[in-house]
Amino acid sequence: MIVLMPITEQNWETAADLELEEYQRDFVRPNAWSIAEASFHSELKPMGIYRGGTMVGFLMYGKSYRSERTWLYRLMIDKKYQGQGLGKQAMELLIRRMRDEGYAEISVGYEPENSVAERLYAKFGFQPTGMAEWGEKTARLIL
Secondary structure (H helix, E strand, C coil), rough: CCCECCCCCCCCCCHHHHHHHHHHHHHCCHHHHHHHHHHHHHHCEEEEECCCCCCEEEEEEEEECCCCCEEEEEEEHHHHCCCCCCHHHHHHHHHHHHHHHHCCCEEECCCCCCCHHHHHHHCCCCEEEEEECCCEEEEEEEH
């Protein structure tokens, strides 16, 4: 079982130290970037993904500071913990959390080569919405 916990002064370095496999590094911005971005934009919510007291991944969601849309900005599982269903569990928790917080939809963007992300989002009912101007595929889930 996993839980989502906010990134704080006490755990941000652990989040920044999480790593992806080499071939995945172009798929997601570094966690340190996301943490810095959230420090300037309070509507962004960076979260650690924990299993048994160990941070195994990171995600960030929130309302866009550039538009009215709500986004899942980041989702990553550390390379040591991949292949264990933790990304799926994190999505289940995040969707429940966002519903509880009153969000009406979730948009997501991902690199066209990231077929794992595409399959994960499709399993949860995200519908493709096209290509973003920044070169990512996008999808949306109505909550």
